[in-house]
Amino acid sequence: MTTWxxxxxxxxxxxxxxxxxxxxxxxxxxxxxxxxxxxGAMAAxxxxxxxxxxxxxxxxxxxxxxxxxxxxxxxxxxSILMRLPGTPQSxxxxxxxxxMAQQGRAGVALFAAxxxxxxxxxxxxxxxxxxxxxxxxxxxxxxxxxYAAMMILGLVAASxxxxxxxAKGFAMVVLGLxxxxxxxxxxxxxxxxxxxxxxxxxxxxxxxxxxxxxxxxEVIANVxxxxxxxxxxxxxxxxxxxxxxxxxxxxxxxxxxxALGAFFGALPGTGSTLSSFLxxxxxxxxxxxxxxFGNGAIExxxxxxxxxxxxxxxxxxxxxxxxxxxxxxxxxxxxxxVIHGIQPGPLMLEARPEMFWGLVASFGIxxxxxxxxxxxxxxxxxxxxRIPFRWLYPAxxxxxxxxxxxVRGLSYxxxxxxxxxxxxxxxxxxxxxxxxxxxxxxxxxxxxxxLRRALLISRGDPMVFLERPIAAGFVLATAALLLLSxxxxxxxxxxxxx
Amino acid sequence: xxxNLIRSVALGLAVASVAIPASAQxxxxxxxxxxxxxxxxxxxxDTLARIITDPLAQRLGQPIVVENRPGAGGVIGIQQMLAAAxxxxxxxxxxxGPMTTAQRMMDDTGYDVSTxxxxxxxxxxxxxxxxxxxxxEITDVAGFIxxxxxxxQAIAYGSVGQGSGAHxxxxxxxxxxxxxMLHVPFTSYAEVTTSIMGGEIDxxxxxxxxxxxxxxxxxxxxxxxxxxxxxxxxPDVPVLAGQAGLPADFRAELWNAFIxxxxxxxxxxxxxxxxxxxxxxxxxxxxxxxxxxxxxxPGTPGDLAERIVVDTAMWGAVIDRVQAQQ
Numbered sequence: 001m002t003t004w005x006x007x008x009x010x011x012x013x014x015x016x017x018x019x020x021x022x023x024x025x026x027x028x029x030x031x032x033x034x035x036x037x038x039x040g041a042m043a044a045x046x047x048x049x050x051x052x053x054x055x056x057x058x059x060x061x062x063x064x065x066x067x068x069x070x071x072x073x074x075x076x077x078x079s080i081l082m083r084l085p086g087t088p089q090s091x092x093x094x095x096x097x098x099x100m101a102q103q104g105r106a107g108v109a110l111f112a113a114x115x116x117x118x119x120x121x122x123x124x125x126x127x128x129x130x131x132x133x134x135x136x137x138x139x140x141x142x143x144x145x146x147y148a149a150m151m152i153l154g155l156v157a158a159s160x161x162x163x164x165x166x167a168k169g170f171a172m173v174v175l176g177l178x179x180x181x182x183x184x185x186x187x188x189x190x191x192x193x194x195x196x197x198x199x200x201x202x203x204x205x206x207x208x209x210x211x212x213x214x215x216x217x218e219v220i221a222n223v224x225x226x227x228x229x230x231x232x233x234x235x236x237x238x239x240x241x242x243x244x245x246x247x248x249x250x251x252x253x254x255x256x257x258x259a260l261g262a263f264f265g266a267l268p269g270t271g272s273t274l275s276s277f278l279x280x281x282x283x284x285x286x287x288x289x290x291x292x293f294g295n296g297a298i299e300x301x302x303x304x305x306x307x308x309x310x311x312x313x314x315x316x317x318x319x320x321x322x323x324x325x326x327x328x329x330x331x332x333x334x335x336x337x338v339i340h341g342i343q344p345g346p347l348m349l350e351a352r353p354e355m356f357w358g359l360v361a362s363f364g365i366x367x368x369x370x371x372x373x374x375x376x377x378x379x380x381x382x383x384x385x386r387i388p389f390r391w392l393y394p395a396x397x398x399x400x401x402x403x404x405x406x407v408r409g410l411s412y413x414x415x416x417x418x419x420x421x422x423x424x425x426x427x428x429x430x431x432x433x434x435x436x437x438x439x440x441x442x443x444x445x446x447x448x449x450x451l452r453r454a455l456l457i458s459r460g461d462p463m464v465f466l467e468r469p470i471a472a473g474f475v476l477a478t479a480a481l482l483l484l485s486x487x488x489x490x491x492x493x494x495x496x497x498x
Numbered sequence: 499x500x501x502n503l504i505r506s507v508a509l510g511l512a513v514a515s516v517a518i519p520a521s522a523q524x525x526x527x528x529x530x531x532x533x534x535x536x537x538x539x540x541x542x543x544d545t546l547a548r549i550i551t552d553p554l555a556q557r558l559g560q561p562i563v564v565e566n567r568p569g570a571g572g573v574i575g576i577q578q579m580l581a582a583a584x585x586x587x588x589x590x591x592x593x594x595g596p597m598t599t600a601q602r603m604m605d606d607t608g609y610d611v612s613t614x615x616x617x618x619x620x621x622x623x624x625x626x627x628x629x630x631x632x633x634x635e636i637t638d639v640a641g642f643i644x645x646x647x648x649x650x651q652a653i654a655y656g657s658v659g660q661g662s663g664a665h666x667x668x669x670x671x672x673x674x675x676x677x678x679m680l681h682v683p684f685t686s687y688a689e690v691t692t693s694i695m696g697g698e699i700d701x702x703x704x705x706x707x708x709x710x711x712x713x714x715x716x717x718x719x720x721x722x723x724x725x726x727x728x729x730x731x732x733p734d735v736p737v738l739a740g741q742a743g744l745p746a747d748f749r750a751e752l753w754n755a756f757i758x759x760x761x762x763x764x765x766x767x768x769x770x771x772x773x774x775x776x777x778x779x780x781x782x783x784x785x786x787x788x789x790x791x792x793x794x795x796p797g798t799p800g801d802l803a804e805r806i807v808v809d810t811a812m813w814g815a816v817i818d819r820v821q822a823q824q
Contacts, residue, residue: 046539046566143698184570186683189603189660196605198577201570268692322695323711324688328538331688335540338707341789345711409567410574456682457654457698 003129010357014365019059019358026063027366030070031373034077035381037084037396038211038403041071042329046406049336057340058355062362064333069121069312069363072272073370076113076305077381081106083218084396088210088442089308091435092276095161096293096300103296106385108242110378112301114371116254120306121367123258124265124313129360135266135314136321142267145454145464149474151447154274156478158281158439161293169436172427176440179204180448187452199412208404208417209441213434215400216421219393221428242298250302253283257306265311268318268326272311273442276304277435313363320356322346526766527560527587534582534590536575538568542707542790546754547591549786550621553777554770571659572596573607576757580609583759586766591621594753595663598809602817603661611810617802618756619771621778622792625725625751626667626703627735629718631694634701639722640742642701646677654680656690656702664690666816667703667724667750673819674744694718705752706731707791724750731788753809754792755802771799 080097183203323345
């Protein structure tokens with residue numbers, strides 16, 4: 001089957017009424033779990049799993065995939081309106097989305113998020129169809145040394161976003177790295193900072209950390225500060241549509257974010273969180289007025305939202321072409337296929353072309369549904385801010401606890417989210433950026449594990465980071481970035497003196 | 499699924515119509531039964547549990563709620579089962595790790611296998627296969643042992659974590675073959691597979707269901723299997739025992755079992771054992787288990803108790819050796 005035949009066949013398949021209904025169901029559910037803070041695609045897919053026993057495997061996969069990428073759309077909503085990232089990936093969107101909402105431009109910010117999400121997905125689909133073979137080879141070619149070097153570049157590039165004071169940003173990244181050390185060390189099996197608590201053996205729950213730092217902390221801040229409560233009433237339905245200037249500013253960031261996301265999404269294990277952080281860092285670096293970032297720059301929404309949606313599409317590349325799930329949610333979806341007696345693997349494509357092309361076509365249809373669904377919803381989401389805070393915040397806390405509990409079913413994590421929330425509030429009072437803490441937390445364990453794994457495999461020879469071409473490329477790029485930053489700092493100081 | 503359902507219902511009715519001796523099990527179960535699983539929904543241990551609990555619910559005439567409590571290699575599932583115990587309706591399924599080796603890998607699991615847990619029955623066992631990249635020059639176990647013996651750490655192998663079945667099996671193999679290999683821990687077979695295919699590491703002991711698709715896809719080769727009989731899903735893969743100087747009784751299997759908290763009514767344990775053994779004798783169930791890499795292995799509670807003791811000693815010796823090397 002050629003690509004065109006495959007696509008046509010897939011579109012025909014995905015447009016069958018029965019399949020279409022499951023696609024619609026998936027993306028609608030995805031949007032809602034994305035909007036609800038803490039409840040993510042993982043929880044929704046786990047719940048849907050028993051349902052999939054009774055439908056065809058193709059329809060099951062299309063529905064579960066819809067939840068997966070649909071959640072990326074919804075994630076931006078609460079980030080922008082209430083600084084509550086619906087998913088960890090959309091934490092970056094709070095940086096400029098929330099300031100925009102505060103300026104009365106919530107509708108525009110939501111439009112930017114939806115439009116760039118759609119554009120990112122479309123680009124992701126094109127990349128998936130055209131470059132799937134190349135990307136899957138790249139995914140296999142990436143070794144531990146390459147991952148370590150790439151993540152270090154990501155950490156260096158993104159470690160100053162979301163804060164005006166580099167020292168404070170750096171402190172948060174380091175705190176995030178330290179928190180990432182909690183749990184069983186993959187390489188040695190040693191339990192670090194677990195204090196004898198089994199619940200900490202797999203590390204601090206990412207959802208509990210993200211929801212505590214952002215969600216609970218924000219609720220406390222709002223309860224304490226009546227000024228902020230009245231602020232939300234100022235935000236009206238006015239100016240839902242972006243200006244021509246807004247649209248112009250969104251173009252390139254969306255394209256760059258999509259490209260970044262498409263690449264990182266295809267690498268197993270890195271996923272969309274990294275790509276949205278990197279996209280934000282990149283936009284701030286190439287911007288003519290970087291000081292606008294953090295104060296409601298529309299580029300800071302368009303880039304990361306395009307990136308995480310694009311990544312959520314190409315994340316299917318290793319899953320579909322190699323049969324290797326890139327993250328736990330993908331593994332869960334493959335589990336759904338196994339129940340139907342389909343063994344995911346490199347041969348699945350040949351054995352069941354209808355599954356691959358049907359899924360790819362459903363991505364396009366699903367994203368179209370998401371766009372059509374979400375644009376009219378913008379007005380409703382914005383109107384949500386008119387709900388009195390005494391109703392809104394308790395409801396948010398309930399959903400948040402539900403979401404955190406849904407990850408592992410442990411009440412331990414609910415206590416953890418409360419504690420983290422308190423710490424997050426104190427950090428916010430001192431104007432530390434929680435986004436950077438999250439970045440350090442996500443990247444830290446990945447860098448450490450891959451760095452030590454690379455040295456283990458090279459039998460202790462550090463030259464492995466320069467001998468492997470991919471790793472060497474990232475090391476050089478990191479060095480160049482550091483030199484550039486030093487030069488810029490020196491230049492600024494010199495010009496101030498002159 | 500629906501044929502299974504009908505069959506289960508029919509079996510359930512048949513069982514119900516047979517007179518059951520009057521005792522505690524006359525009234526049990528009086529409400530929904532909870533089965534704790536220490537792994538997330540959709541994982542292999544979870545799928546296995548659901549293959550058993552679906553027909554079991556039909557036979558017991560009460561719904562069974564599978565409670566996924568993932569974490570710490572399955573230990574959290576057992577902890578949570580024990581915390582919820584006391585109503586006579588709380589049980590669990592577990593892999594071998596939390597019952598045999600976890601005590602050696604963790605400071606405190608919070609339970610004592612011999613006093614806090616009642617064995618109900620073994621459900622299934624799974625061998626591991628020794629897999630290499632299809633680009634590798636090694637084509638059989640003898641060649642593998644020769645390559646590994648060329649110098650210490652000549653071969654790097656991947657596992658799914660320190661103290662995992664994949665790790666300990668490889669170390670048992672290394673000790674029996676008299677070689678020393680470099681252990682590279684990963685967290686999933688997906689990562690191990692990628693690393694083998696990328697040529698970064700040389701080999702790995704893997705679950706057959708994780709390796710088979712890549713063997714069929716032409717990216718991997720299986721050199722041997724750790725069970726004492728060939729595995730039905732991969733009948734061509736030779737048994738490792740007795741090959742290339744390995745002892746004739748070489749055997750390493752992972753298993754999955756149904757357990758109850760201590761204090762559970764013995765009659766209830768007996769009833770569960772009978773029902774699950776009956777379910778496992780259904781060829782359709784056996785087929786479902788094989789499809790996810792498990793071989794049905796019914797038995798008595800005593801069989802499971804013995805397996806726990808034997809495996810704890812066997813893996814304990816391997817852990818002693820690994821820790822002595824470090």
